Amino acid sequence: MQYTRNPPLEVDQLSPDPLLQLEAWIGAARDAGMIEPAAMTLATVDAGGQPSARVVLLKALSADGLTFYTCYESRKGRDLAGNSQVAATFWWDRLERQVRVEGRVEPLPRSHNQSYFASRPRESRLGAITSRQSRVVATRAELDARLQAVTELWQGRAPECPDHWGGYRIRPHCVEFWQGRSGRLHDRLRYRRAGDGWVIERLEP
Numbered sequence: 001m002q003y004t005r006n007p008p009l010e011v012d013q014l015s016p017d018p019l020l021q022l023e024a025w026i027g028a029a030r031d032a033g034m035i036e037p038a039a040m041t042l043a044t045v046d047a048g049g050q051p052s053a054r055v056v057l058l059k060a061l062s063a064d065g066l067t068f069y070t071c072y073e074s075r076k077g078r079d080l081a082g083n084s085q086v087a088a089t090f091w092w093d094r095l096e097r098q099v100r101v102e103g104r105v106e107p108l109p110r111s112h113n114q115s116y117f118a119s120r121p122r123e124s125r126l127g128a129i130t131s132r133q134s135r136v137v138a139t140r141a142e143l144d145a146r147l148q149a150v151t152e153l154w155q156g157r158a159p160e161c162p163d164h165w166g167g168y169r170i171r172p173h174c175v176e177f178w179q180g181r182s183g184r185l186h187d188r189l190r191y192r193r194a195g196d197g198w199v200i201e202r203l204e205p
């Protein structure tokens with residue numbers, strides 16, 4: 001596969017803030033017709049040093065970092081309780097671009113989780129209450145029956161955010177922007193934290 005879509009990527013084209021640059025690339029991926037331009041593969045590490053990775057949706061991007069929501073009792077939630085270091089990647093095939101993020105997560109305050117939860121569709125809220133993500137369940141029917149019971153329990157009332165559900169914010173210390181070039185000498189520009197600001201360095205492909 002030859003990557004021919006992009007003109008050369010130069011430092012002076014990038015925002016001084018990697019999160020603004022990431023926002024621009026997600027916007028470009030959306031404009032290019034990608035269905036889930038904010039989907040990122042998130043890697044965590046367990047107490048034994050075993051990494052695991054899965055896709056989650058980036059729901060907010062600000063100067064504070066990257067926010068995603070999940071079940072705190074899931075495999076990733078348990079990993080993050082013991083080790084807050086994460087890596088995340090985005091890949092947009094239509095743009096021939098990748099972004100890599102490394103940093104630490106912090107769980108969001110319960111008050112934030114409650115207000116975000118309240119903004120979600122009712123079906124998503126009932127699903128979050130029902131599912132103890134990553135646990136073994138004997139049958140699909142068991143899960144469906146539990147959803148039915150939860151739906152009846154909250155009939156006529158606004159489902160409340162359970163303690164086991166909420167967000168994390170990734171505070172990055174390193175963000176790399178990769179763009180395919182023809183031949184194999186792709187462009188890689190990496191931001192790393194230096195004091196209050198960022199240093200951008202070019203990496204060999």
Ligand SMILES: Cc1cc2nc3c(=O)[nH]c(=O)nc-3n(C[C@H](O)[C@H](O)[C@H](O)COP(=O)(O)O)c2cc1C
Nearest residue numbers: 036039054055056057069070071074075076077134
């Ligand atoms: C496109 C896509 C988006 C997803 N978004 C989320 C998400 O935002 N939060 C989440 O907990 N799981 C999300 N998932 C499911 C996760 O990939 C994963 O199955 C789940 O979080 C359990 O992972 P764990 O057992 O490693 O904790 C998404 C999956 C896909 C394919």
